[in-house]
Structures are given as structure tokens and as C-alpha cells.
Amino acid sequence: MIYLDNSATTKPHPDVLHSFQQVSTSFYANPSSIHPLGGEAEQLLLTAKKQAAKILRVLPEEIIFTASGTEGNNLAIKGVALEHQKRGKHIITTIIEHPSVYNTCLALEKLGFEITYIPVNQDGIVSPEMIEQAIRDDTILISVMHVNNEIGSIQPVQEIGERLRKYPKVIFHVDDVQGFGKVPLNIKESHIDLYTISAHKIHGLKGNGILYKQSRVSLFPLFHGGEQGEGFRAGTENVAGAVSMTKAMRLIKEKEKEKNRYLFQLHQLLRQELEKIEGVFINTPKNAAPHIMNFSLPGLKPEVLIHALASEEIYISTKSACSSKQSDYSRIVAACGKDDENATSALRVSLSYEQTKEEIDTFIHTMKRIITKLRGIMG
Amino acid sequence: MLMEFEFDHILIRYGELALKGKNQKHFLNKLQQNIQHKLKGFPNIKIKRTRGRMFIMLHGQDPQPIIDKCKNIFGIHSLSLAIKVSNELEQIKQAGLFALENSIQAKTFKVAVRRVDKTFPTGSQEMNQLLGAYLLKHTSGFKVDVHQPDVEINVEIRVDATYITSDVIKGAGGLPVGTSGKSLLLLSGGIDSPVAGYLMMKRGVEIEAIHFHSPPFTSDRAKQKVIDLAEKLTAFGHRLKIHVVPFTTLQQKIFQEIPESYAMTVMRRMMFRISEAVCENHQILSLTTGESLGQVASQTMESMHTINEVTNYPILRPLVAMDKQDIIKISKQIDTYDISIRPYEDCCTIFVPKAPKTKPKREKVNQFEADFAFEPFIEEAVQKIQKIVVSDEQSEDKRFDDLF
Incomplete structure (x- = not known):
């Protein structure tokens, strides 16, 4: 998991x-x-x-x-x-x-x-x-x-x-x-x-x-x-x-002292790998907090992707849990000037200090596979 | 060219100390020690002394937490954030501008230049005008007011450098704790006694405390309350020793042997006897109480006269002429009020007679005491005193360590 x-x-x-x-x-x-x-x-x-x-x-x-x-x-x-x-x-x-x-x-x-x-x-x-x-x-x-x-x-x-x-x-x-x-x-x-x-x-x-x-x-x-x-x-x-x-x-303060750099590195890796995927737009700015990575996949319903990932025991979310029950539209992503397509297809990956590089690799790998498959079906 | 400035040191003024003649050195050493102690948590800073002044060199440390600490150190009259620049007109102008722009809530200002270094080409009068005009031109919303300015931009052109200060922050005043001897504070847990201790500390007195504990009539929480109060007082000093006197046996005996209306008077006399013994054992030269004239039965003129009879040690009563409201105000200021009002019984609130004598007489009380062999009880109480030391360095409760 x-x-x-x-x-x-x-x-x-x-x-x-x-x-x-x-x-x-x-x-x-x-x-x-x-x-x-x-x-x-x-x-x-x-x-x-x-x-x-x-x-x-x-x-x-x-x-x-x-x-x-x-x-x-x-x-x-x-x-x-x-x-x-x-x-x-x-x-x-x-x-x-x-x-x-x-x-x-x-x-x-x-x-x-x-x-x-x-x-x-x-x-x-x-x-x-x-x-x-x-x-x-x-x-x-x-x-x-x-x-x-x-x-x-x-x-x-x-x-x-x-x-x-x-x-x-x-x-x-x-x-x-x-x-x-x-x-x-x-x-x-x-x-x-x-x-x-x-x-x-x-x-x-x-x-x-x-x-x-x-x-x-x-x-x-x-x-x-x-x-x-x-x-x-x-x-x-x-x-x-x-x-x-x-x-x-x-x-957490001990971890912050010890592993904050490490978390930044994971975050950086995640950004690099996501950028390589065609059709992915990164919504998280550079110089952001090291544990949140938000990106949009215009044309794919975020919910579909979340369920597909979950079936392989990988758990991410759409925007914030506190508002994700209403609709897929992200007030925050839209506030940053992104268009509706981006704002309705935003996904959030959020890390802990315990995350490993292997987990990030697996996530990226799985996501690529799912996206290809979904695009085949939907496109 | 725009230069970057920051406040690089804090200037400390000590007013009253400057008058203390021969003792001055002792007072200043103590003040420096006290400041050093309170600022232990800031390893980057350095305290420097030159003729008539003390500086805290900040070395990049944020000044605010240091100022907050210094506000509680007795002997400091006032503080100012200061900038040091070289003796060049352009530098002085821009540093003055920085000082004015960073003064909080100021609308009017005044410039006061002192030229100590007479080789500096511009005279102080001319500098006042020059700098004032420069500041007006480069700011908006500020006005000059030479009589009652919100902020005074002080410029001192010395030989080594020019020092610029603005806001004057009021210090705690008083004398450095530890320069006026030691006193034993009768600490009950009420509102008054911590305030009395605080005021004596402000006068440079080091405090030890004595507390009368009567379990099971008074609970551990009443004792804890006193420990917490003492800990609050260490904010103005360093360490504070509490002598906790086991008082149950003697207190019960008093209420058996002495007519009810005089029991309270006798109890207070016993407390002073025990306190005097503690003073003797620990080379303490006076007692301090939170008594305020007329507040309660034991604090009438007659009561004081009768109770005071048992000791010839000076009893310092800094609150004697104060109104309750003013005492409460100070207790809120020094953060002891919320602790003092915790609702636990102390030795003065239990066994309260229905009608205590408000005008007890010496001869009467002596008659009652004559038939009551109380000395062994006093001796035993003194012997069994428990000592607790609290300090301003965070004393975590070790009992719970593994839970955190």
C-alpha cells in the first residue's frame, strides 16, 4: 500500500x-x-x-x-x-x-x-x-x-x-x-x-x-x-x-530537523517525473511546501484516476478532503488563474517524512500506465 | 545610494544606579550578571559596558524577545534600539530615516543631536535642522513637534562612531535583585503576598519564601499553588527557595488551647516566631508580608501591634498603604492573579473564627499564651521544614517524562 x-x-x-x-x-x-x-x-x-x-x-x-x-x-x-x-x-x-x-x-x-x-x-x-x-x-x-x-x-x-x-x-x-x-x-x-x-x-x-x-x-x-x-x-x-x-x-519537529531536505528531494523528484508525463499541468508553484504536489490532467476525470490508482493500493486525492465531496471544481486552482479544465481535473499527492523513493517511482510508473489505458478508452 | 540598516544593539539606561557612588561598581556588576542570566537563551548576543552605559550587541538576533526579557529586569530604567554608523553625514541621515520609519505608532518627532566628537564638521544645532529637514522630505505623514514628540531621534556623534536611537522603551526601574540583601516572604497563596515579594525584589531584595502547610486541611494543590506563585516571581530574579512548614499540629493545638476570638491572633504570632527562627538559621535579616492596613481582622493597627510583639526583626510591608484594587492590578501585571484565585483552602482560610478579635490586646494574648507550652511545637515545625527550590529555568515535571 x-x-x-x-x-x-x-x-x-x-x-x-x-x-x-x-x-x-x-x-x-x-x-x-x-x-x-x-x-x-x-x-x-x-x-x-x-x-x-x-x-x-x-x-x-x-x-x-x-x-x-x-x-x-x-x-x-x-x-x-x-x-x-x-x-x-x-x-x-x-x-x-x-x-x-x-x-x-x-x-x-x-x-x-x-x-x-x-x-x-x-x-x-x-x-x-x-x-x-x-x-x-x-x-x-x-x-x-x-x-x-x-x-x-x-x-x-x-x-x-x-x-x-x-x-x-x-x-x-x-x-x-x-x-x-x-x-x-x-x-x-x-x-x-x-x-x-x-x-x-x-x-x-x-x-x-x-x-x-x-x-x-x-x-x-x-x-x-x-x-x-x-x-x-x-x-x-x-x-x-x-x-x-x-x-x-x-x-514531527524532530523529523523536520532531520529529514526536511530529504522531503524536498522527494518533492523535486515527483515534480520532475510528473512534468515528463504528457498532458500533466503542475499547479504547485516552485518554492512550495515540500509535502504537497498538485497537478491537473485536463480531459481525465480525477475521480476515475483516484479509483484506478486505489485498485492498485495507491491513495491520492482530489483537492482537499474537506471540500472534495461537493464537485471536482477547485476554487484554489481557479484562483491561481488556471482555466476550468485545469480547475476541474486537479489531483493532490501529499507526502510524509516516511515516504520512500521507491514509493514515488511506483506511483509514477502506475500512473503512467493508467493514463495510457484511460486515454485509450476515453480518447 | 540606498544603504541597508538594522538595529544592531540595544542601549540600556539605568538611571538611579548612576547615583550610587562607591557601590556603583557592585550594582553594575550585579545588573550585568542579571541581564546575562536572563539572556542565556541567546548565545549570539554580547553585553558590553562603557562609561555610563550598557549595550547589548545583537549580532543579528531579533531584538524583540530580548527587549521583552529586559523589561522584567530590575535596575533597567529604559531601553532603546540603536544603530551604529560611521561619522559620515550621508550615513547618519539614512540611519535616522530608518529609525524614524521603524518607530511604532509615531506621528510626530523631534531630532536631538549631541556632538561629542568636536572634529565632526557640522555643529549640533545645524545638524538638528539638517537632519530634521531630511526626514521631513523623505517621509510622509510625520510632523515635527519639539515639545511633545511621539518619538525622539537621538543622534550621538562620538569619536568612535555615531549612535542613533529612537523609541525609548520603559524598563522595570528599581534596583538589581541581589543588591539590597535578603528577606523572608510569608507566602500564603493569596493575591497580596506575591505582590509584596515582587515589590521588594524591585527594590533589589532577594527573596526566600515561607509557607505554612496544614494537611489534610490544606491540600497538595494549595502547596502547588504556592510553588507556582514562587515560580512566577523568579521571572524577576533567578532562584527562589520555599520553606514549607508543617503546621497542622500546632494549628490544631492553638484552636484547642486558645479562646476562639484570639486563636487567629495567636496563630499569626506563631507564624512570625517560626519565620524568625528560619531567618536566624539562614542569615536573613527581615520578614516581608503582604499585609495592607485594614483589609482583614489580622491587619488592623491593633492586630499588627499585638502580632508584631513576638519579633524584633524588621517586618517589611510594601502593601501597607495600598488599595486592594491597586494590588490586584499589579498581580495581574506580574501574572500571579490567576494562580492566586485558584479556589483552594490555605492555612489562613481554614479555622476562621466566627468573630475574630479586630482589636486584640497584647496583655490578653500574653495571658492566653502563658498557659500554653507551645515552644516544643515550634521547634518541631522548624525542624521538619521541607525546602523546595524553584528557578526561572523551565522546571519540567519529571514524573510525566515518558508521556511526552
């Missing part, structure tokens, strides 16, 4: 699972309970916070454990919108955001917020200058993803953050669900106020995420209840989830 859909989700690391099981077995008490078992669970949760903070180079009290990247993005965007709406109702984002940002913004429009969607260039990259130019007196939030989930383009987050220093009242949110562990980013140096990551994209478990919230930023919670989550995210804490996510973060 060759799994090439790591941007949809990854296989949990055995150590992460082990950690989850150990915590669930030995430290299952509610951290808010007054007895010593509760105290122990509370300490464990605090240690998880400290560890996560150390990895992200932020303060422990700036870590909010969530249940997903989607929740983190929703809490960041709706949280700012509802909390700061008296100051203004204008939000700036890009047209290539993940649905959990994009659709949240669309929903806020219904509540009377005004959203400016900044376009991207043909490489899928937004211009910091255009973002700055869109700022108005009533702008309260700017939300920009770090690495695009469909094509892997890297956004100039640090430059945007530096420009925003002149607008201290504008809150800056970065969705780094796809970039964390693959493309380094320094939160503090990029002057980021809110920052989302998710565990299951880095060999952690589904149901865990983190929202970093700069300590001075205030949010309107999505969930009201107990005092958990620094008061911004009520609900009994998922201690095992938090601990295991922190473990996954440590492991």
Missing part, C-alpha cells in the same frame, strides 16, 4: 497512541476535581501546555487545546468578530483559505460583517502590500493561512506580520494546519496573535488541536461553561489528547 494523502490526514505514530492510552489509563481524573487524582491530571495538563509552548516558542498560558483545526479557526475568527465588533466589522482574508476559514467568513457576512477576500497571483501567493492596502479604520482581523492545503503555496506570513505592527489594533490570525512541522515559522517574530494547528496532520490523533492566543488578545468563546481553556474554551479537558498531541508535535 502506498499512502499519498497525508494532507488529508496521517497515520498516528505508535508512540502517540501509546501516550494517549497511558494517560487515559492512569490519569483519567477530571483536572478540575479537588482530590489528588484531579490535581495530578491538572499538573499533567499544565506540563502538556508548557511542552507545547516550548515547541511553539510562546507562553504556556497562550496555549488553548481544541478539538480540531476547524475549531481553532472558528474560535479565532468568530471569537474576534463577536468580541471586537463594536470596534469594527471588517475582516480581511485571502481567497485561497481552507473551508474552515472561508466558510466561517461567509457565515459572518450573514451577521453583517464585511469581508475582503484578497486574490492571489498565479503561484497562489498573496501580496502583503495588497493586504495592507485593504486595511480600514474598522478592520479588526486579518486571517491568512501559512501553507495552502491544496497546492502547497507558502504565504509571506512574516512579512504581513511585520507590516501589521503599524496597526496594533488589527488582530492577525494564521492557519498553520498544513505548514506546521513542514515549513518553519516563528510565531513571535511574525507578530502573530492567533495561530491554529491540528494533531492529525502530524501523526497525532483526530480530535485534537491547538489555538495559540497571544496573551493580550481577547476572544468571545464558542462554548460557554466551566473555566477550562484559559476561560476561552469550556468543556472538560481532553488530557490524553493534549499530552499525545504534544508528543506528536515533538516528534
